[in-house]
Amino acid sequence: MSPPRSTDGYSDGVNSRQQRRWGLGLVAAIAVVFATGSVLADDGPPAPKKPNPVAAAHKLKAALKEASDEILPVADESPQVKGNKGLVVLQRAGQVVGLGTVLDGDGRILTALSPLGNGNDLEAKFADDTVRKVKVGHQDRAWDLALLVPQSGKWTEGLKSSNANPLKDGSNVRAFSVVNKAKPVANDLVLRSKRTLIGGDDEELDNALEIGSKVNSKDIGSPIVDESGRVVGVLSRACLPIEGKPCAPVAYGVPMPAIKSFLKGVPADAVQPAAWLGIQGAPESTSVVKGVRVLSVAKNSPASEAKLKGGDKGAGDMIVAVGGDPVTNNEELAAAVKKRAIGEKVPLTLFSKGAYKTVDVVLRAPPEVAKPAAKAPAASEEREFATPPEGKKSSKKSLSKAARSERVEAFDAEDAEEKPVEKKPAAKKKTKFSISIDKDPFNDPD
Secondary structure, X not given: OOOOXXXXXXXXXXXXXXXXXXXXXXXXXXXXXXXXXXXXXXXXXXXXXXXXXXXXHHHHHHHHHHHHHHHHHHHHOOHHHHHHHHEEEEEEOOEEEEEEEEEOOOOOEEEEOHHHOOOOOEEEEOOOOOEEEEEEEEEEOXXXXXXXXXXXXXXXXXXXXOOOOOOXXXXXXXXXXXXXXXXXXEEEEOEEEEEEEEOHXXXXXXXXXXXXXXXXXXXXXXXXXXXXOOEEEEEEEEEOOOOXXXXXXXXXXXXXXHHHXXXXXXXXXXXXXXXXXXXXXXXXXXXXXXEEEEEEEOOOOHHHHOOOOOOOOOOOOEEEEEOOEEOOOHHHHHHHHHOOOOOOEEEEEEEEOOEEEEEEEEOEOOOOOOOOOOOOOOHHHHHHHHOOOOOOOOOHHHOOHHHHHHHHHHOOOOHHHOOOHHHOOHHHHHHOOOOOOOOOOOOOOO
């Protein structure tokens, strides 16, 4: 007969298993109670819950985002939004002088000529509030138009032209207005009809858009846009054809055919200055890398400030990419720099001493080369520029490219006429197109 087995510890094991079973049963019972309670609660009023501020904030944020997603596409199609992106405020010493339109994909600015005064010290304030210096690259005194060239930066998001007839029944056109230093706003503009006005140098302006709305002096140069935000004209100034009386200035709209003709005549050198890196280099290829070896670095240049090293093969830095674009010869390097803007920070990928590294350079305009002293013109040359022979008209083609450029920069209105002085009757000088920007309004009161 075998001895009785000890139950020491065994009963404890049994008790533990039983406790676990009871515990599981209790959990199941509680779950059933809660489940039953949740079902029963559907038949009665819900139990009050404490507000969760974090969840509420997330819900509000999601609702606002959803609402903005629905609103923004509509706003992007409005003339106001499109105009603000392609509109610039022209200023001098922080004071607004007029408005201008960025040509889409181009970056140059179309505006009116008369508000610019002498054309010096002009700045353009863009949609992102950056301010850039601008210079007059092209002008038309007759239609009172000017094309401004930014001297740094690259803002190419502008406005496109429209072939729509702004005088068609049902057309709704707008122009922009600026008050103090606030963002320009779009306002409805009334166009009456087409008429003939007198422009600069007593030129007749056919098919000018007559305006029936009041136009403030600081709004001259604003684009006139249609319902889709495309340009159908530009606010400008001319004179009423009143015989024997001084110029009665009025605001009018320059029609698109005149604008397109003006832009076709832009000189080839009326472009933004090219950015400058400041190195001399030569293409080089090794078993490891291809690029442009820096042979020398100009003093006080962007390359010098970025501490690029020049030297013979294997000694100087090798430029292998500009802004992520690979370069393997001088032409590719020049093209990569040229498409960047003055003042832009550009990363250069270098290969130096067997390793790659990246440095940032801030591109600048090239230094101005001192011009030789102007040579006194001979008597025959003086006659050609000032008083053409009888029967021969003065022409811009008779001027050298450098001379034309200097005249544009000086913006001397009298000199820019290119017409014999003696053929201008003294009486007509009084009616010459010269409008002060302080006069307001500039529209025909009738």
